[in-house]
Amino acid sequence: MSRTPAALTVENLEVIYDQVILVLRGLSLEVPAGQIVTLLGSNGAGKSTTLKAIAGLLPTEHGDVTDGTVRFDSLDITGMDAAARVRRGIAMVMEGRRVFEHLTVHENLVAGGYTRGAKADYARVYEFLPALAALRSRVAGYLSGGEQQMLAIGRALMSDPRLLLLDEPSLGLAPRLVDEVFRVIQRLNQELGLTALLVEQNARQALAVAHRGYIMESGRIMLDGPAAELADNPDVKEFYLGLGDAGARRRYRDVKHYKRRKRWL
Incomplete structure (x- = not known):
């Protein structure tokens, strides 16, 4: 199903909505070929915008890339339209599943394979x-939430992607179904060699399947590293895994550990 996996590089990306709202502020990240990379952060950090910028979907929401580059297989695709990116091997599973509810499962797959x-x-x-x-x-409209999520993933696979972008695939699912979705993502990587960039609120599950992680706040990358190291980081435990002091909740950028590790001001 999958072709040779490809690497993704995002460099100093800036994104503005409606010509006035600055959402991404010089964001840079890398997704090595054949790996799962997860992008974590609170609501409004810019995670979904990052995926849409990579997939070429910003124009549908009055968004524009105003600076920086997106490279896929070393090719600059920053100005490429969404359909051309799909043909080059980028597929996205949207937040909220967004299957075609009036079509059957097979008809949804037909649409994905156009x-x-x-x-x-x-x-x-x-x-x-x-x-x-x-x-x-x-x-499709009569499927359960978990079945619709599997359909959304299957529809994305129909384009035979080399890079799969997943936006909150566990959103709204029961814990048992969340486990199943993450097992599928891991199998896609291990058995098909598919490269994946995963946006998730469920940091524990995401870091368990990912090779590397990035943490965003206010449109910038604040911390990155191997997934296992991030999962063991005391600040990540406090802010994203719920394992730290339940006292005063500070912003992540104010944590002393972040101040030692920050890259961009």
Whole structure:
């Protein structure tokens, strides 16, 4: 299903909405080929905007990249439209699943494979996600939240991506279904070699499957490192894993550890 994985590099990215609201402020990150990288942060930090900038979806929300570059396989794709990025191997699973509710499961997959035409490989998607095979004739609007999330992932896989962008895939799901979704993401990486950039509020689960992580606040990267190191970082434990002092809640950028590690002012 998956082609050769590709690396992603984002350098000094700035994004403005409606020509006035600055959301990303010189953001830089790397996603090595064949790895899972997670992007963590509080609501409003700019995580979803980062994914949309990479996928080329900002124009649909009156957003613009005003500075910086996005490189995929060493090619500058900053000015490339969304459809061209899909053809090059970038697929995105949107927050809230956003399946076509009036279409069947199979028809949703057909829509996901439009760039592949006759080469669209439904059998491989059904083989990897067997629950979808049993539901192929079911109207997507009648699926459970977990089933819709699997369908959203399956639809993204239909374009045969090399880089998968996932925006809050565990949102609104019961704990058992969250575990299942993260197992699928890990299998995609381990069995198909798929590169992934994962935005998540569930920091514990995200760091458990990721190779590397970045932490955002106010449109900037505040901390990054191997996922295991971030999971063991006392400030990350306090602010994102709920394992620290439950006393005064300070902003992450005010933590002394951050001040020792910050890159950009």
